Amino acid sequence: MQTINLNGNWSFIRSSNQAYAAERIQGGEEVSLPHTWNAIDGQGGSEHYFRGQCWYQKTLDMTAEQLDKRLYLEIGAAGNIAKVYVNGMLAGESRCGYAMFRVALNPYLKSGENLIAIAVDNGSYSDVFPLMADFTFYGGLYRDVMLLVMEDIHFDVIDGSRDGIYLSQKRIDKASFELGIRGTVVNESVKPAAGKIDIMLQDAEGKVKLEHSLELMVAASEQFSIKSKVDNPVLWDGVDNPYLYTAIVSLSIGNTIYDARTIEIGFRTIELTPDKGMLLNEKAIKLKGVSRHQDYGGVGNAITRAHMEEDMSFISEMGANSIRLAHYQHDDYFYTLCDRHGMLVWAEIPFISIPSSDDSENRNAMEQLEKLIKQAYNHCSIYCWGVQNEITIAVENEHTYAAIQKLAATAKQLDPVRLTAQANIYSVDNDSLIHNFTDLTGYNLYYGWYYGNMEDLGKRLDEFHRAQPNVPVLVSEYGVDTNPMFHSYSPRVKDYSEEYQLIYHHNVIKTIQEREFVTGGYVWNMFDFGSAVRNEGGEKGKNLKGLVTIDRKLKKDAYFLYKAYWSNKPFVYL
Numbered sequence: 170m171q172t173i174n175l176n177g178n179w180s181f182i183r184s185s186n187q188a189y190a191a192e193r194i195q196g197g198e199e200v201s202l203p204h205t206w207n208a209i210d211g212q213g214g215s216e217h218y219f220r221g222q223c224w225y226q227k228t229l230d231m232t233a234e235q236l237d238k239r240l241y242l243e244i245g246a247a248g249n250i251a252k253v254y255v256n257g258m259l260a261g262e263s264r265c266g267y268a269m270f271r272v273a274l275n276p277y278l279k280s281g282e283n284l285i286a287i288a289v290d291n292g293s294y295s296d297v298f299p300l301m302a303d304f305t306f307y308g309g310l311y312r313d314v315m316l317l318v319m320e321d322i323h324f325d326v327i328d329g330s331r332d333g334i335y336l337s338q339k340r341i342d343k344a345s346f347e348l349g350i351r352g353t354v355v356n357e358s359v360k361p362a363a364g365k366i367d368i369m370l371q372d373a374e375g376k377v378k379l380e381h382s383l384e385l386m387v388a389a390s391e392q393f394s395i396k397s398k399v400d401n402p403v404l405w406d407g408v409d410n411p412y413l414y415t416a417i418v419s420l421s422i423g424n425t426i427y428d429a430r431t432i433e434i435g436f437r438t439i440e441l442t443p444d445k446g447m448l449l450n451e452k453a454i455k456l457k458g459v460s461r462h463q464d465y466g467g468v469g470n471a472i473t474r475a476h477m478e479e480d481m482s483f484i485s486e487m488g489a490n491s492i493r494l495a496h497y498q499h500d501d502y503f504y505t506l507c508d509r510h511g512m513l514v515w516a517e518i519p520f521i522s523i524p525s526s527d528d529s530e531n532r533n534a535m536e537q538l539e540k541l542i543k544q545a546y547n548h549c550s551i552y553c554w555g556v557q558n559e560i561t562i563a564v565e566n567e568h569t570y571a572a573i574q575k576l577a578a579t580a581k582q583l584d585p586v587r588l589t590a591q592a593n594i595y596s597v598d599n600d601s602l603i604h605n606f607t608d609l610t611g612y613n614l615y616y617g618w619y620y621g622n623m624e625d626l627g628k629r630l631d632e633f634h635r636a637q638p639n640v641p642v643l644v645s646e647y648g649v650d651t652n653p654m655f656h657s658y659s660p661r662v663k664d665y666s667e668e669y670q671l672i673y674h675h676n677v678i679k680t681i682q683e684r685e686f687v688t689g690g691y692v693w694n695m696f697d698f699g700s701a702v703r704n705e706g707g708e709k710g711k712n713l714k715g716l717v718t719i720d721r722k723l724k725k726d727a728y729f730l731y732k733a734y735w736s737n738k739p740f741v742y743l
């Protein structure tokens with residue numbers, strides 16, 4: 170497979186005129202991707218925040234020879250819904266604004282000039298999640314767009330997985346793991362072909378650890394599944410040793426390699442136990458976590474790999490060992506960075522605050538969950554699939570219950586090994602059924618900010634523990650809005666001062682540390698983020714609960730507090 174980056178030279182216009190499916194944009198602007206039309210207004214207050222439809226267009230010149238290949242358009246994500254037209258014909262669409270999607274191009278392409286036109290819409294739809302949340306719903310083609318050029322026999326690119334290959338792992342005994350490799354080979358030619366799949370596992374130094382081959386006859390579409398034993402692998406041990414192997418899976422017909430994938434894999438076990446909480450490789454681990462949204466000051470969510478690397482260096486330098494990648498599927502590269510830095514990841518879908526008013530089955534949440542799991546499956550850093558966040562804010566009834574249970578069951582079916590998780594609001598009763606719907610339940614607890622006093626946090630956690638002594642508790646969110654320009658000699662709630670943020674977080678750190686039954690917590694949030702609906706702490710359009718400002722220029726005092734507690738490395742406060 171060859172990938173060609175198509176990020177450059179797009180025409181863009183803010184318009185809902187359907188004629189742009191087939192006609193060239195007049196009077197638009199030239200943009201390059203990643204792009205969002207809310208880079209500035211999405212961080213500046215609700216009155217200017219544009220939610221609606223825009224068009225992107227690009228021409229592709231194709232020779233007859235190029236058209237002999239199998240061509241797919243890969244769109245990293247389109248916020249929030251998109252329709253892709255090729256030469257005026259609808260070729261594909263997406264209603265999952267945070268997931269990658271692909272479109273088969275061959276049926277629509279001709280030799281010569283082709284027009285790709287993509288209508289992207291971040292308006293409000295009652296059946297597309299998120300329906301309600303404080304973060305800005307940026308619109309645009311905000312991740313990479315690629316052209317995939319393939320032979321007519323190749324690993325599947327359309328079934329939903331990213332690589333067409335799923336790697337799974339299971340510990341067999343003290344010394345070894347079972348490595349499962351399954352996937353689908355697609356034959357788009359007219360004749361069946363005899364193929365061979367070769368698997369090679371290399372260690373971090375490039376030494377071959379394992380080799381395996383499988384012959385298979387491919388008619389139209391053939392599934393394969395291989396199980397191998399990996400003896401004594403060096404374990405992926407979180408931040409202490411994020412050791413990764415590389416699996417190279419190739420498909421040949423005769424002596425020619427038709428397709429190949431290179432996938433990083435770390436071997437580890439993760440368990441949730443009633444008495445010791447979370448275990449990574451059979452050792453108890455307290456989650457020192459932060460949450461992250463995917464935006465950045467001045468660029469919205471149209472971030473690049475350099476932005477992602479910068480975010481990761483802030484997080485690892487502070488000494489965190491876990492990240493809640495809220496509240497939706499993030500760029501695949503960020504999960505890769507988590508694998509490489511040893512961060513345990515809570516991955517989740519945007520099933521937030523309110524269920525759909527006209528789809529009682531909330532099918533879009535299910536579709537987003539399936540995409541998340543299939544596309545992010547190979548990342549060893551992910552320990553759980555979060556199926557909802559505060560969905561009971563509006564109502565707690567049998568429909569929401571059924572939706573959560575169905576999502577959790579689907580997650581288990583797609584991935585029987587990883588945990589299911591949910592983040593609930595503080596007020597869910599101790600005897601509510603909802604606690605039992607997932608393996609892990611977190612609570613978003615804002616005592617000392619939205620309600621109550623800081624000290625109530627410990628009391629509430631103890632109360633949960635008394636009610637369910639065998640269930641590990643996790644604080645899935647906590648934090649306070651802070652403007653680093655604001656200071657106080659007598660810090661108090663809602664004064665937005667750095668001093669209040671400091672004492673608040675100090676209290677949470679101690680409260681979690683002192684309680685063994687608390688599996689860990691996630692600071693809300695690592696970075697300030699675009700929240701068009703907000704207007705507080707002297708700033709419009711931002712959630713200011715970050716430990717670092719949205720432009721990443723200033724670390725607030727609480728950042729250094731965490732670093733002092735969490736990191737073993739000596740540091741200078743500046």
Ligand code: GCB
Nearest residue numbers: 302303558559613646712714
């Ligand atoms: C929450 C939500 C999160 C908000 C946060 C806040 O509970 O899960 O999306 O940003 O509170 O800052 O209010």
